Amino acid sequence: MPKTYAEINEKIKAGKAVVVTAEEMIGVVEDDGAAKAAERVDVVTTGTFGPMCSSGAMLNTGHTNPRMKYAKVWLNEVPAYTGLAAVDVYIGATELPENDPANRDHPGLFLYGGAHVIQDLIAGKDVRMTATAYGTDCYPRRKLDTWINIKDLNQAYLLNPRNAYQNYGVAVNLSKERDIYTYMGVLQADLGSASYCSAGQLSPLLNDPYYRTIGIGTRIYLGGGTGYVCFQGTQHNPTEARSENGVPMSGAGTIAVVGDMKQMRPDMIVGVSMYGYGVSMTVGLGIPIPILDEDMARYTAVKDEDIVAPILDYSRNYPHNEGGPLGHVSYAQLKSGEIEVQGRKVPTAPLSSYVKARAIAEELQEWIRSGEFLLSQPAELLPSADSGQTFTRLPERPYNNGGVT
């Protein structure tokens, strides 16, 4: 018997909903089968905690006296975007201070950037805000240098265009000579290491591979508070090749999410420094999946053994769009600490914290069990495998023949 969102929410309110984590669901379906599991379990909680560069914060600082239309803004010396209304500011996670040496002294350290500003705000720390403006009749003020604090901001919300990637490639380095510094971490020369970044069997979109329950309006766990899926994420690519179980074999679906920073915690939104690459933000994100029917029970019982990811060379193939994957490996193999690439054993390192992913799934489980977190039915589902939507490269049409005459 299929269940509805309303029925599941009634059970949650009555404190009678059966809520298990995606890890626990594996055992439930193994023991009882998908049909029985679907009857017994109402919600499966998922979690992921990894660097998600495409993230940022929307802030409204409140008006100054006299009023000012910010033209340029720096938060702890990190530039923020102001091409919006007077005192609205968007700070991107990967933004660097203007005086950061970046990779001029390679590999750069990238000790502080937009993500760290966001983490500092969430931690309740004072952040220095500097602003300049050209001045207008309605907004005459031209300069500002002040401390701000999240508690005084009218709004502070994360607005992340691309989070929770459904699967991701495994990065290796085929260069014989040099270590390389990537957003996947430091990759040691000559297949010295392999890095991967997914919570695998706990990851939200891997537990609902066709986005049957995750869509616009889905209420989620974001950074320790509640948030929402607000749109498909950038680069959402539902037509990637899939395994027999429906799970994409490489990076596929993504979601755009939004959530109130005033509810968040600095252990769940963490500014990170990717050596020789730049700044990123590690985002704690969890999605509850309603077990509407037997198919959802089967999907949420997916295990690391049954999720595969492509192995990609980041020394040449990935940056230059050459060649295909060097093979595929399962997350069970990745988590064993060693994979085989081109007949050689390569040690693996994760970038995504499985410990924190599990903690998120468990925290969300508690929220739902306690009746304080209800499920929301999406207003619209995300484009799925049958949508025909793909992910294209930029068709470059050089302006003025690229300057060559």
Next chain:
Amino acid sequence: MHFPQQLIDEPIISGLVRTYDLGFNILRASITPQQEGLMVIVLDGTEENLTAALKNAQQKGVRIEPLEKEVVRNESKCTECGACITICPTKALTIDAETRHVSFDPDKCIACELCVPVCPPRAMEIAF
């Protein structure tokens, strides 16, 4: 061990190892753009021989710097992602196959500091 430019071509380590009957384990070796050599090495032998070997190396112009620094993990910053585990040459940083907890064993750490810049939340810190 810091090797000045003029010593780069000399087989100093093999000489010491033979003469003083030492065991050795090279953890890191590099030559800087200014042609100076840097080697992080564990030497093993009798105290008498070790002292003599180090004195011999110093007389040849090798500068010796004992690794007295200590790398510590700032537990409040560590997210237990595991990005550090392949870079650590002594397996002081490991990830539990079952629980996925990342542990740091200070007894195995040789303070080479390779993990320090590699840690995304910068949880590995140098203490003096």
